[in-house]
Amino acid sequence: MLDISIIRDNPEKFDKALLSRGAEAMSQQLLTLDEARRGAVSQAQELQTKRNETSKQIGQAKAAKDEDLAKKLMDDVATMKEQLQTAEESEREASQALENALAAIPNIPLEDVPIGTDEDANVEIKKVGTPPQIENPKQHFDIGEELGQMDFEIAAKISGARFVVLQGQLARLERALANFMLDTHTEEFGYTEVVPPALVRDDAVFGTGQLPKFKEDLFRTEEGFWLIPTAEVPLSNLVREQILDAEDLPLRYTAYTPCFRSEAGSAGRDTRGMIRQHQFSKVELVSIVMPEDGEDELERMTNCAETILQKLDLPYRVMLLCTGDMGFSARKTYDLEVWLPGQDSYREISSCSLCGDFQSRRMKTRYRHKGDKQTHFANTLNGSGLAVGRTIVALLENYQDTQGRVFIPEPLQPYMGGKTHIEIYG
Structure with missing residues (x-):
C-alpha cells in the first residue's frame, strides 16, 4: 500500500x-x-x-x-x-x-525501470550459457510420457485439466531438486529454511498484495482459507504486525511448498505440459531489509536464483521487466528465463522483485534502531529460487539424448542415488 x-x-x-x-x-x-x-x-x-x-x-x-x-x-x-x-x-x-x-493501486516503479505496456518492452540484461544443439528436440511432455513417468491423463481423471502425476525417477527428481535448491540457499547464502502453512487467512493474502484485486487468481476453501499461490505469502507474513530490531536485519527465509493458482485469464495458453498448472511446487526466497539495502538485496537475491541455473548448467537470460509487465506489489523485477529447446524459446523460471515498503505497510511491519523510539517501515523482497516444475521441464528438454534418456547433471546425482540418467521405468 x-x-x-x-x-x-x-x-x-x-x-x-x-x-x-x-x-x-x-x-x-x-x-x-x-x-x-x-x-x-x-x-x-x-x-x-x-x-x-x-x-x-x-x-x-x-x-x-x-x-x-x-x-x-x-x-x-x-x-x-x-x-x-x-x-x-x-x-x-x-x-x-x-x-x-x-x-487497489499498484506499487510505484523505480526510476530505472523501463516504461512499456507488455513483455515486448522488457530489457535483456545478459545471457548466460549456450543453448545445446539438439536435432529435432522434443518437448518435455513428450519426453516424460515416453519415459512412462509423466501422466496427464490420469491426473485429469483425478483432478481435471492443468494437473500432472509424476512417478518413478521423475518424482524423485522433483524431490532431488527441492533438496538441492534448499541446501544451496541455506548453506551457501544463509537463508533460514521454513515449513509454513499452505492455507492462510485474508489478512495474510492482503498483506502481500493478492487481495483484494486478484482474488480470482486464487483458490479458497469453504472455511474461508486461501490456498497459497506462492510461499511469498506465509514467509512475508512471518513478520506481520511486528517492530523488528534494525540490528537483526536482513532477515532471509526460504521454503519449498506446493503453490495453487486458478490461472484465471490464461485460457488457451500452455494447455499441454507442466508450464502452467493449477498446482506446482516452488522454492521461494523472501528478504526483509532496511530501505537503503533494498536494491542491493534484489541483486543478491537474483544472483542466488541464478546460481541454481549455473550449477545445473542450464542456459538462461536475465530480463528487467518494464512497468507494464511487473507484478502488482513490485517496484523493480528481474525475470530469469531458461532456454527450452523443445519450444525454441526462453521461458520464465524465476521472478525476483523488490517491493519497497508496499507490503510492509499492508502488514504493519516496521523496524527500529537500538535506542531510537521512531519506527520505520521495512522493505520486502521475494523471488523464486526456483520453480521446481519448470526446472524439471528445462532439464528434460536440455538434457535429452537420442536414446530416449535424460542426463542428470552432476550436482543432482547424489540426490538421485548416484544415477546419471533417467530412463524408461528408471
Whole structure:
C-alpha cells in the first residue's frame, strides 16, 4: 500500500507513474478522499477538545455552587458526546474509504525501470550459457510420457485439466531438486529454511498484495482459507504486525511448498505440459531489509536464483521487466528465463522483485534502531529460487539424448542415488 503523503507531495509524478503501469491517474480522487478523512479527523479532535474543556467547566461551576450553569454545561456535554460519536463514525468511514482506494493501486516503479505496456518492452540484461544443439528436440511432455513417468491423463481423471502425476525417477527428481535448491540457499547464502502453512487467512493474502484485486487468481476453501499461490505469502507474513530490531536485519527465509493458482485469464495458453498448472511446487526466497539495502538485496537475491541455473548448467537470460509487465506489489523485477529447446524459446523460471515498503505497510511491519523510539517501515523482497516444475521441464528438454534418456547433471546425482540418467521405468 502506498503512503498518501507521497501523493500529496507530488500528485503529477504519482499519476505519471500510474500511467506508466497502464493504470488510470488517481491523484485527485485519492486527495479528495484524503481531504475528507483529514476533515473528519479534525472535526472529531475539535469536538473531543471542546468536550474536555466543558467537562472542566462543570467542575468549576459546581465548585462555585452555580447549579444552573452546571446543568447547562452537562446538557452540552451530553450533546457533544452524541456529536462526537457521529464524528468518529465519519472518521472511520472516511479512513476506510481511503484505505480501500489505496489497496487497489499498484506499487510505484523505480526510476530505472523501463516504461512499456507488455513483455515486448522488457530489457535483456545478459545471457548466460549456450543453448545445446539438439536435432529435432522434443518437448518435455513428450519426453516424460515416453519415459512412462509423466501422466496427464490420469491426473485429469483425478483432478481435471492443468494437473500432472509424476512417478518413478521423475518424482524423485522433483524431490532431488527441492533438496538441492534448499541446501544451496541455506548453506551457501544463509537463508533460514521454513515449513509454513499452505492455507492462510485474508489478512495474510492482503498483506502481500493478492487481495483484494486478484482474488480470482486464487483458490479458497469453504472455511474461508486461501490456498497459497506462492510461499511469498506465509514467509512475508512471518513478520506481520511486528517492530523488528534494525540490528537483526536482513532477515532471509526460504521454503519449498506446493503453490495453487486458478490461472484465471490464461485460457488457451500452455494447455499441454507442466508450464502452467493449477498446482506446482516452488522454492521461494523472501528478504526483509532496511530501505537503503533494498536494491542491493534484489541483486543478491537474483544472483542466488541464478546460481541454481549455473550449477545445473542450464542456459538462461536475465530480463528487467518494464512497468507494464511487473507484478502488482513490485517496484523493480528481474525475470530469469531458461532456454527450452523443445519450444525454441526462453521461458520464465524465476521472478525476483523488490517491493519497497508496499507490503510492509499492508502488514504493519516496521523496524527500529537500538535506542531510537521512531519506527520505520521495512522493505520486502521475494523471488523464486526456483520453480521446481519448470526446472524439471528445462532439464528434460536440455538434457535429452537420442536414446530416449535424460542426463542428470552432476550436482543432482547424489540426490538421485548416484544415477546419471533417467530412463524408461528408471
